[in-house]
Amino acid sequence: MTTKKLLIAATLGASSLLSHLVAPELAQAQSNTTGALTGTITDSKTKEPLPGVTVIATSASLQSAQTAITDEKGQYRITSLPPGQYLVTFYYADITLERDGIIVGVNKVTPVYQSLNQDAAGGEVVKITDSAPTIDPTSTAQGITIDKNYINNIPVPGRNFESTLGAAAGSQGDGLGVSFSGSSSLENQYYVDGVNTTGLTFGTVGSPVINNFIEEIEVITGGYNAEFGRATGAVVNVVTKSGSNEFKGSVFGTFQPGALTREANVAATNATSLDFNGNVAYNADFGVELGGPIIKDKLWFYVGFAPQFAKVDITRIPKRQTDCRMVMDDGTLSICNPALSTAPMPGFANGEPDVDPATGFLITDPLCGPDSPTGVECEVRSDTSRSINLLGKLNYALNPENQGQLTIQALPGHSNRPGDAGLVSTGAVIDSLVTDVSFKWTSKFNDNKTEIEAVVGWHREATEVGSIDPSLNNTPAQVLQNGNLAVWARGFGGETAETLAGCTDDIPGRADPYPNIDNCPMRSRSYRIGGPGGIANDSTERRAAKLGLIQRVKAAGTHEIKAGIDVENNLSNTTRLLSGGAILQNLVGNNQVRVQRYVQLTDDANMDPRFDKTCHTPDPNATGPTGDTKSYKCDFLGGQYGDPGTDITGNTFNWSAYLRDSWQIQPNLTFNAGVRYEEQRLRYAADLQNTTDALTGLELGKNAMTLTGMFAPRLGILYDWTKEGRSKIYTHWGRFYESIPMRINDRSFGGEAFYVQDFVTSGMNPPCGPTDPKIGGPNGEKCIEEPAPGEPQKVGASEQIIGASGVLIAPGIKSQYMDEIIAGFEYEILDDLKIGLSYQNRRMGRVIEDVSTDGAETYIIANPGEWDQDEENKLQARIDRTDDLQEKNRLLRQLKLFQGIRTFDKPSRDYNALQFTLTRRFSKKLYVQGSYTYSRITGNYPGLISYDNGQVDPNISSQYDLIELLANRIGPLPQDRPHYIKLDGYYTFDLKSAGELTTGIRLRALSGIPQQALAGHYLYGPDESFLLPRGQIGRTDFEHGLDIHVAYARKLNKNMRLEIYADIFNAYNRQGSAATDDTYAPQFALSGDEQNANPIAGGTYEDLMWLKAYDGSGNETAKPIGRNPNYRNTVGRYGPSNVRLGMRLTF
Known part of the structure; x- marks a missing residue:
């Protein structure tokens, strides 16, 4: 144990001793x-x-x-x-x-x-009968408590606890979960019955407990004390139901039928030859719960069983382009006349697809549905899923002072997802299992003057992904692009007869109304054949234990001293598998096939016969014409479970200790002071530990990145001017550190290397063979065929190993943290009616991200914008005393790379919010909870989710990879919604002997999100370049919606009650804009040519007309950038009105 650890342990021990003396x-x-x-x-x-x-x-x-x-x-x-x-x-x-x-x-x-x-x-x-105040006069924590009454009587749009979290002021959905107080949803921590169940890979909800099994949910959105850590978002505590001295339970069920769902307003977009429209066919669940005594006052049990089922119908809509219209002199569009404009009886065909001048969209004819020539129904493919919520709990009381609790829950699931953009067989089958086991023991000693709580827990998530057709698990996925749907429909038989007939171009004996154009080109939509692509047999688990001690002592008032320690050993086992060992991107019209696969690299000294390939990549240090390529011995990883090199084991070890003193100076004046200390050790994959990195030459030990020195002080003060617990004025300051999810273990510390080869498929003796008539170009599978004995390995026109320079860790890297200030008051102006007003500021202090200071050749996990001078001096001293020239050059290059970290903009995210809350607790059949939040979120760092390009790689996203892409990123962040109004409530009408009628509402009104102008980058792909500064374009519309709950309940006898209800979501069917198309310039124009663009630093919308395109090699061209005709149009809408029916029989 280090000196620092001894000091921490000694401090905790001293506090325990002091509390006894x-x-x-x-x-x-x-x-x-x-x-x-x-x-x-x-x-x-x-x-x-x-x-x-x-x-x-x-x-x-x-x-x-x-x-x-x-x-x-x-x-x-x-x-x-x-x-x-x-x-x-x-x-x-x-x-x-x-x-x-x-x-x-x-x-x-x-x-x-x-x-x-x-x-x-x-x-x-x-x-x-006077109720107690609803204000906690001892805590500065902000947030909300959600109980069974809320869950049962408010129309919550979901069936697990995550769907309730949006009730908290300052929260909003972000696609992967619920974000709080300006942070992304991956920055939260989730506890179920005292055990951390946060998902280990990304930080999502790990154990989605169904609402019927929940007793209460606490959401802490800020101001939490030293007991809580590893979160820069919110802390969510879920307490499940327990038994009692009486046998009680319920039978329940819900059903959301597709027949009670309004038709979705499909957002207008530029037409493709194959579109999709998803609609819920049904969501259903039923279940039973029962609790009661095994031994009265001693041993209770609770069990729950709840299967859930869902089906989503994907309607496939093939379309063909038209050539029968022209823009008239007055700017209007002509009627459709497919005769050529040069014909004796001229029409409006000119050999070019028709474009609507009002939108810039291509005009198409649907080939199915009521508006199609045949009127035939469209093909529907269905995603189905099922899962089971299982919960068991025992509560044991040895005596009133010594009590224990054992909880076991499991959530097995199965999903079947057929391919939609291509053959059905390209889809996947997913099996999953979430398991939690926790045990808690609480003891009070010395006439209840001392309390100790011990908790141990185990959380595990397992996922298996394979092909719908198991025989295709060893077949590579092939993505066809820039070809013709008719050719693929005829070649693979995956489309309907109507699609084949309508898409087939002019052939003798066939009626083609538009013979002078390609009817169904596939330029902006890909088509999948072959296997499912990624397959998996992954698992993660957390083994956790914590111990807490509480004591109260007197010294100039009353002190509550609380100390504790907790440890987590987090493990992951991920499979690095692609079906058939590769993904093939077949650009048919461009005569190019891109092969992408996982490889394992080694040094020349390794004689293992499986490393019989050679992988090539550009050398970032090349100085001469013959030294521009680096080569490595490598193994092309297979595509079957258990293949060598495909199982990656990761490990992160966390521990923390805390000490808190709540000093009650007067009965109505409390001062809270505490400190939390955390450490996190992220380790290399097991097979990399204690080896030499073939790429960097570094000696790899056990720990890849050790984060220490995470001292998190917390200070708060509260004053109750009523002296009855009916008010408080408070302020709080705290520091909070991130707990890095394990995605980084797999990718950065697991030796991930991705080999990309581009093959030209035209010319003499093409490496991928002759044209396959089913595809209209060579079959990509020929590109990866093993050469015949004696023949050389196939070499692409260009080759690159992504990850070929390894991953460097900046020396002296420090932990990511956030500082928070809160000030506010709460006052119970009437019995059960509480108002509150608060100000909250959150500011990122430091961020961990990967950066590249040499143009995406080498990646460094660092603190962007800062590198400690002491670490530079240490590295320089090491260089000075190194005599080996090769080693000196390697270290000099690293020094230059690390110095470049300082040139990056320092990440920033500032959240400022004013919150007004009003709560009328359930009493006399009425409950109301409302909030208004005015907030601004500005900076250049959204958080662990890169919302602008959709990347989910916490701490290793592309946000800071290239310095030339940092321009224009400062401004209102994607979570910025200045105004947010929330109102929840219900009222129960007592109909006497006729029963009870309850009506509830859930009202939301909120500002839109900022819009951007994005373009592609030649190295990083779509939507990586901010052409204009954040927020300059404007924001989406102000949105609002209303959900309604109506329930009727009646007692069947003394102990049995039946309730039936209906939840109406989006009651007035406002299908507002959830997302708009921020892509100003798509990376591939309609012609199929690649186009990219760099940011116009500080530019305005008028500057876009002068923007020139960059080609696929990063060279500026004289060609103006092609504007996306769908730019700023809605691409995602909120769901239509729908109804969920339910029943609940309690006994």
């Missing part, structure tokens, strides 16, 4: 699965505190009653209470007073203050 009092903490009660008992006449009052909390959620006795200040605290509704009873002398309906939330302290009349008659029980 200095006037120990009742422990007052709550965990992330339980809550607490606190308050002061006073004499109703004198207002003086009453010591010696016995306070007892009981609930159906609690196995044994929990008791506390007020101290000399009349204060009490009861901890480790499961979320639920409680009866709190006060005993003093012969006075008994009960308060019912007290709500305790997860990780919340509920204040229950009470005055007692000592003159009251003894022996009577005084019952009070």
Whole structure:
């Protein structure tokens, strides 16, 4: 153990010892699965505190009653209470007073203050129905608590807990999940029953528990204390249901039929020869849950079983271009007359496809559907999926002071996804299994003055992907482009007879209305044949344990000291497999086939016979005409499970410790101070450890990147001016570090190398063989055939190994972090009615990303914009004392590369928000929750998701790869929505003996997102170049929508209740713009020619007309850039109105 670790451990140990030596009092903490009660008992006449009052909390959620006795200040605290509704009873002398309906939330302290009349008659029980305040006066955390009432009565647009998270102020969906307070959705941490279940590969939701099994959800969007870490977004705590002393359960089901879904408004786009339209055929689930006692007050159980089924119909719409119209002198479009304009009886055909002058789109005729010549129905291919939610839980109480909980859940799933853009057989079958096991033990010692909580957990995700047709798992996927749909339909038989007839060009005996053009060219749409492409047999798992200690001591007030430690050992096993060992991109019209495959590189000294190939790549250090290529011994990785080199094992080890003191200076004044320390060790794949990197020459040890020194201080202060827990004014500052997902382990620390070969398919003796009539050009599979014995390996016209320079880690790299400031107040202006106003600022302090300082030849994982001078001095000193010339040159090159890190713009993301919240807790059948957020998110770094080009590679995205692409990236970020209004509520009408009628709403109104002007880059592909500064183009429309819940419930007998309901989503069918086409210049023009462009630094929209295209080699041409006719048009809409029907039978 290092000196620093010893200091941390000693600090935690000292705090524990101190808590025993200095006037120990009742422990007052709550965990992330339980809550607490606190308050002061006073004499109703004198207002003086009453010591010696016995306070007892009981609930159906609690196995044994929990008791506390007020101290000399009349204060009490009861901890480790499961979320639920409680009866709190006060005993003093012969006075008994009960308060019912007290709500305790997860990780919340509920204040229950009470005055007692000592003159009251003894022996009577005084019952009070006054509810407790809804404000936690001890916490600066921002967020929301979502309980069963919300889940059951608000129209939540989904069936697992992630669908509820959008209720939090400052949250929004981002395609991969829910983002909070300006961060991306991959920056959150998710806990289920106290165990981290965050997805390990990317940081998504790992265990999507169905809502019916959930007791309560806590969403912390900011201001969280030192107990929480590894997140720069939000922390989500999910507590599942438990048993009780009574047998209780339910049978439930929901069904969303396609027949109750309005027709989708398909966004108009430039026509292709094959389009698709997806519609939900059904979403359905049913289930049963049951909980009860095995031994009353001792051992409870809870079990749940819920299968889910879904089907999405993909309608395939073939289209042919037309040649029968012309633009008239007045600018209007003529009628369709397919006769040539030069014919004796002239028409409007001119040998060019028709273009609508109003939109710039090609005009097409559908070949199926009611508007087609034949009226035949379009072909429909269906994606189907099924899964099962399984949950089992045991709660055991040895006695009121010692309790344990064991939870096991599993989520097996199966999906069948036939190919849509091509042959059905190119689709995939996906099998998955998520498994969680957790055990928690809580003990209170020394008359409940000390509390220890220990948690161990195991989270595992497994996925297997293969072909719909298992025989194709060893066949490469071939992507056909720039060809003809009629040729492919005839050659492979994957299209309908109507498509074949309508697309076939002028052939004797066939009627072609447009004989002077290609009817169905496939220039902007690809067509897949062969195998599924990527196949997988992957798994990830997290083995976690944590230990926490809580104690309360007196010293100039009351101190709650909380300390703990947690460790995570994260493992991954990923397969580096492509069906058939390669992906073939066949550019038929361009006479080119691009072969892409995984390879494993080695040095010349390795005599393993499987390294019998030679891989070539440009040499970034070349100085002469003969030294422009580097060559490596390599192995072309196979495409079958278990093939050598295809199994990659990764490992990341995390540990953290924290110490927090909540100092209650006065009963209504609290100061929170804490510090969290974290370390993260990202390790090389097992087969790379303790080897020499064939690419960099570096000696690889065990750890690829070790991140230490992550001290995260947290400071907060709160003041309750009512002195009854009905108000608080607070402020908080904290630092939060990212926990890097394991995607980087597979790609950067797993030796990933991708070999790209371009073959020219024309000329004499083409390497890919003669033209295949099924394709209209050579078959790409011929490019990867093994040469005959004695023949040389096939060599492409150009070859490159992506990853051929290895991955360097900048010496002295530091962790990614964010700083946050919060200030605000909350006030319960009426019973159960709370308002709040807060300001939140989040600012990125440092980012980890990969950069390239030599034009995408070498990649360095670094902190863009900064490199420590001390590290430069160390490297320079090493160079100075190196005598080996080759080693000196290698180190000098690295020095130059590392110095280039400083030339990059420093990543920035600034979030500033004002939030107004209003909550009327469920009482008297009415619940209302609303928020208005005004926020701005600016900078040049969106987060762990690259929203602009759709890349999801946390910490190794293309955002900082090339310095020439950094121009124009500063401005409003993709998450920037200045105005966001949320309103949720429901009301229950009591119809007496006729039952109950509940109506609920979910209203959302929000600003649109910024629009950009993007173009391709010759090395990096589409949408990598920001032609104009962020936000200059404008933003999409302001959007709004309303969801409605209607339910009728009636008791069937004393213990059985039946409820039927309907959720109506997007009630007024506003299918607004969810996304627009930000591609100003597509990388491939309609002609099929490649076009790219560099940013116009600080440019304006008017400058775009002068923009010149760059070719595929990065050379500027004299050709103006071709504008995308679909630019700024809607490409994605919010879903149409639909209805979900449901029932719930509780007993």
